[in-house]
Amino acid sequence: MDQNRFKVGFMSSLQTTALKEALRFYLECGVDEVLDNTAADRFAMPAPVSAVPPVKPSAPLFSGPSSSARSADMPLGKSEAQGQSASLAAAAKTLDELRSAIAGFEGLSIKKTATNMVFCDGNANAPVMLVGEAPGADEDRQGKPFVGVSGQLLDKILGCIGLDRQQDDPLKAIYISNIINWRPPGNRTPNPAEIVVSLPFIQRHIELVKPKILILCGGVSAKALLGRDESISKLRKGWHDYKTTDGQVIPAIATYHPAYLLRTPTQKRAVWADMLSVQEKRQDLNLLS
Ligand code: URA
Numbered sequence: 001m002d003q004n005r006f007k008v009g010f011m012s013s014l015q016t017t018a019l020k021e022a023l024r025f026y027l028e029c030g031v032d033e034v035l036d037n038t039a040a041d042r043f044a045m046p047a048p049v050s051a052v053p054p055v056k057p058s059a060p061l062f063s064g065p066s067s068s069a070r071s072a073d074m075p076l077g078k079s080e081a082q083g084q085s086a087s088l089a090a091a092a093k094t095l096d097e098l099r100s101a102i103a104g105f106e107g108l109s110i111k112k113t114a115t116n117m118v119f120c121d122g123n124a125n126a127p128v129m130l131v132g133e134a135p136g137a138d139e140d141r142q143g144k145p146f147v148g149v150s151g152q153l154l155d156k157i158l159g160c161i162g163l164d165r166q167q168d169d170p171l172k173a174i175y176i177s178n179i180i181n182w183r184p185p186g187n188r189t190p191n192p193a194e195i196v197v198s199l200p201f202i203q204r205h206i207e208l209v210k211p212k213i214l215i216l217c218g219g220v221s222a223k224a225l226l227g228r229d230e231s232i233s234k235l236r237k238g239w240h241d242y243k244t245t246d247g248q249v250i251p252a253i254a255t256y257h258p259a260y261l262l263r264t265p266t267q268k269r270a271v272w273a274d275m276l277s278v279q280e281k282r283q284d285l286n287l288l289s
Helices: 003-028 078-091 095-104 137-142 149-160 192-209 219-226 258-263 265-284
Strands: 128-132 175-178 213-217 239-243 249-255
Touching (some): 078 192, 175 192, 192 219, 213 219
C-alpha cells in the first residue's frame, strides 16, 4: 500500500475518534445544543457594560424583581413577558387558540433553542389531567410530553390504575401537559422567571380542559400550580383544592416525578400510594368505568 495514503487514512481515523470523544465529553457535560456555526471565545470578550443580573434560583417564585429589565433568559422583561402571557392566555377561548398563542409568544428565549413546542398529549375529554415540569430531549424531538424514559415509566404507573393516554374512552384516558412548553437547554430545571411567565398558559390550559382530577407530577409542577413553597415530599401528602380563575375547584394531588423514581426507586411505594388515592377519588366522583 502507498505509505502516504496509509498515513492520511490512519490520521483521519484518529481525528474521527478524537472528535467522537470530544462530542461524548460535551454530551456528558450537558452541552447538547449548537447555538452558532462558529465557536465564540466568550472569555476573550469584554463584559457587557449594562449586564442585568440573572434571576437568582433562590428568588421566590411569585415575587421576583419587578423591573422590566431584560436578561439572556428573557427577551422581554419578566413583568412585561408575564403581562403578555397572561393576556394571551386569557384571550384564548379554545385549546387550539391557546396552542397558537403559546406558539407565537416571544417572551421566553428557551423557544429559540427548542426544536418543537410541547403542548399536550392524550385525550382532552379525560377527567384526569396530569401536569409535569418541562420537555426533555425526546419530548423536544417529538413535540409531545413524557415520551422519553421517564414517560415510559409514567405510562406504566398510569397503566396500573387503568389510565392510558391513547384511549378514546374518556374514563380510561388521561390528558397530559407541562408547566413549560419549550425544552430548557441541556434539560436544566426551568428557572423561576420562566415558570412565572409560563404559568398563565398552563392555568388557562387547565381551565379550558376542565378536568375533574389534577395530578401534579414533581415539585416544579406542584409548587407552581399550588403557589406553595414546601417540598414535594410535604405537598404530596393529601389532596389540595386547585382553583381556576373562572371559579372551578379541582381536587389536585402532587406526586413524585418519574425521573426522580428512576434515580430513587424506593419511592415507587409512595407513588403507588398516591395512585391509590387517585383511584379512591375517581370512585368518589363516579369516574371509574
Ligand atoms: N419530564 C416532564 O416533566 N415532562 C416531560 O414532558 C418530560 C419529562
